[in-house]
Amino acid sequence: MFKSESIINSLLMEVDSLSRRISNIQQAYCNTSHLGLRKRLFYENKNIFQRISEIFLIAKELNKRSNENITFSNLLLEKCKRALYQNRMEKNLFFL
DSSP states (O other): OOHHHHHHHHHHHHHHHHHHHHHHHHHHHHHOOOHHHHHHHHHHHHHHHHHHHHHHHHHHHHHHHOOOSSOHHHHHHHHHHHHHHHHHHTGGGGGO
16 A cells, blocks of 8 residues: 555545534534533534534645545545535534
C-alpha cells in the first residue's frame, strides 16, 4: 500500500466514524429536552460537518492527481459527498 493510500484509508475510516457520530447526535438531540445538551450537540454537529467538508476538499485534490477511474480517492470523495448530503438533509432536525 502506498503512503497516499494509507492516508486515504485513514480518512475513509474517519468519515465513517464521523457519519455514525452525526446519526447518534441527531438521535440524542431528538430524545433530550435539556437545553445545555442540545446546544452542545448542535455545536458538535457543526464541527463534524466542518471536518467532513475539509476531508472532502482533500479528497477532491487527491482525486485530481489520479488519472484512474476507480481509486480509493474516488471512494473517499463519494463517501464525503454522501455524508455532507445526509447532514444537509437532516439539518432541519435541529430547528424543530
